[in-house]
Amino acid sequence: MLAQRFRGAIAAAYPQAADADPLITPCKSADMGDFQSNAAMGLAKRVGQKPRDVAAAIVRHADLTGIAEPLTDASIAGPGFINVRLKAAALRDALSSLDSASLGVEPASPAKTIVVDLMGVNLAKQMHVGHLRSPIIGDCLARTFERLGHSVIRQNHVGDWGLPIAMVTARIQQLAREGRIDLAKLTLDDLDTAYKAAQAECQRDVDGLAAAKRFGLGPKALAELEEQVNGATESFNAARQTLVKLQSKEPQTYGVWQRIYEVTMKVCLDVCRMLRVNVTAEHNAGESSYADELGPMVDDLIARGIAVPDQGALIIRLDDPPKGADGKPLWEPIKEPVLVRKSDGGFLYATTDIAGIRRRVQKFGASEGVYAIDARQSLQMKQVFAASIKAGYATHPKTGEIALLAHAAFGAVLGEDGRPFKTRSGESVKLADLIEETFSRAAKAVQSRDAELPASEARAIAEAVGVAALKYGDLSTDRIKDYVFSFDRMLAFEGNTGPYLLYAYVRVRSIFRKAAERGIGESWRRAAFPCEQAAEKQLALALLRYPAAVRGVADSLEPHRLCQYLYDLAGAYSVFFDQCHVLNAESETLRDSRLRLCDLTARVLADGLSVLGIPTVERM
């Protein structure tokens, strides 16, 4: 509303600069006012006047009737900021309209179909702390889009195909044949071991031989190594044959692969359940699901001259983006071309991802694709996006518009020593164990604060606190940065942490329990919001920023903005609670208005936490 009024004032004062942004921001300090317009400084250059004179002209033309106190020369501060003080009645009205089921977060129009790529585990590899961020960030972004009324399709792009998977399949098959493992009792640890062994078997000796030749070792050593290499080549060839069998779904081999898939996905989906990440089997769209599409797709790319031969391989050049309708290149030129087929005919990681975009845009009708993937894959993502645009696969079949493709890249999780997170003995920690440890530490923390909690409730509370700790710990730092994993810091009940925010919610809710105990009814639901005291007003202003905070996450793909918002809101509530009596307010009218403010605060906190993927509890 303020922006609109200031735009009118600017247009009236300076018709030649009517398009200028009024630049409304909250005031840094409450003594200055509630909001300020910073437009005068920029306008001054444009219209060739002094900033304070420009501010004075805006003030003269501004009509803030019904929203704020009238502006005067005293409203102008510093180089030309214009400070605005809202009218209590206007704040009250704004809060009343926020106080609805939607909490002011209106459905985006038009609603879009957005694909969120998250998780993306690989078959036969144990899940460790490195797999924590993609589901947490991806699910939070998906929830944000859903909250805004978009239609979201989650996709778990499982690494379940290709030669490495064939290698481990071949090895498992062989171990089963020799009676050294029982397929029915297979674990992800067995698979992880087999995967590493299979890789080593195919690789090791090739490297050894190359080294032996380079160092000029004697003929005996060479012969020995050569024999080993032949062994390795044998494993390699076995893997190749297995891949062919997998491609034709030869029952025995395919059955083993399916078992490997099942064992890996069980762990993956268990982790999602523990973390309250909304990824289930229906979201799985592994690389195998694209296998049959790659050949025809690459043929199409060749036929249209998009993919071109290069030393026996097939590449797409990305250094020559055509210009779009707006005259801007369709992508930032990339000097490294993307390889879509190797000279041996094999397809690559990128080929499947291009097929992924084709399916997501052409078949699912997505107009946006967001990828929650490690920052180290950023070149790959840029290439895949550009190649898909070049191929026309990213062009929406109905609107003809190019889908918005974004890499929500994230940094690494480090140990307290600043190196990749490991146990004391240097092993990587299984993700499920890490989550379980967080839950049990959370249980201890909760128990030590309230020994009275019944055991049944204690477990649920510990899980909520644990989930809050892990997710908030992850989401509250700028996602592109690395962060240090620390149980103590994440689980602290004070400071900018998940447990602190959960606790803030619980504290607000506890007022209503006390109110019920005192026989206070629900008359507060019809009360007018209080906006007289400074602390009430600050809390009201914080609440009003909620819809923008949610939209901010969708626009920037940066969940930490919502974390910061919720932390500020909890802070504003704390100040309010310290300074204003609620149940013991001077009058019942005031008590009821404050109760209504408390209720709105609790609902915004719970809603914001649910967008982050954090469940709330009523006690802790």
Ligand code: ARG
């Ligand atoms: N499996 C991949 C990896 O471990 C991650 C997949 C991410 N998603 C994608 N569409 N590329 O690196």
